[in-house]
Amino acid sequence: xxxxxxxxxxxxxxxxxxxxxxxxxxxxxxxxxxxxxxxxxxxxxxxxxxxxxxxxxxxxxxxxxxxxxxxxxxxxxxxxxxxxxxxxxxxxxxxxxxxxxxxxxxxxxxxxxxxxxxxxxxxxxxxxxxxxxxxxxxxxxxxxxxxxxxxxxxxxxxxxxxxxxxxxxxxxxxx
Numbered sequence: 001x002x003x004x005x006x007x008x009x010x011x012x013x014x015x016x017x018x019x020x021x022x023x024x025x026x027x028x029x030x031x032x033x034x035x036x037x038x039x040x041x042x043x044x045x046x047x048x049x050x051x052x053x054x055x056x057x058x059x060x061x062x063x064x065x066x067x068x069x070x071x072x073x074x075x076x077x078x079x080x081x082x083x084x085x086x087x088x089x090x091x092x093x094x095x096x097x098x099x100x101x102x103x104x105x106x107x108x109x110x111x112x113x114x115x116x117x118x119x120x121x122x123x124x125x126x127x128x129x130x131x132x133x134x135x136x137x138x139x140x141x142x143x144x145x146x147x148x149x150x151x152x153x154x155x156x157x158x159x160x161x162x163x164x165x166x167x168x169x170x171x172x173x174x175x
């Protein structure tokens with residue numbers, strides 16, 4: 001179990017077993033899948049808690065990532081990992097270029113318009129093809145705000161604040 005609390009970021013989620021040697025197929029939550037080739041240890045988080053796991057092997061197969069953990073040597077052991085989040089400590093996050101953000105950096109940010117009026121709080125990031133949208137919620141209303149520089153004119157991660165300049169009619173589309 002995790003000896004002391006520290007922030008972690010999810011880089012994948014175990015989707016299913018693969019084969020009968022304890023291998024698992026993961027859904028990636030990173031734009032840097034090659035990072036698995038350099039990782040030796042990750043954390044697996046489930047409803048039961050968080051535990052360390054040593055990566056024995058990793059490879060790409062048909063556009064997906066396969067992981068083999070040390071000590072997980074049969075399909076039964078691998079089945080118990082399905083649904084676990086594969087995480088790394090936040091200080092091991094890949095350094096992003098300026099203007100790019102991790103989802104966990106954006107979630108929880110307060111969103112306001114250019115006049116300083118509160119719009120809501122980022123609850124999640126929705127990805128459709130190559131486009132990302134902020135799901136912003138406030139008092140039962142939900143807005144989908146395209147995550148583009150022309151609309152999200154200022155993103156202040158340390159202040160947990162996003163200033164938007166929405167085109168006419170965009171805010172009328174909220175549920």
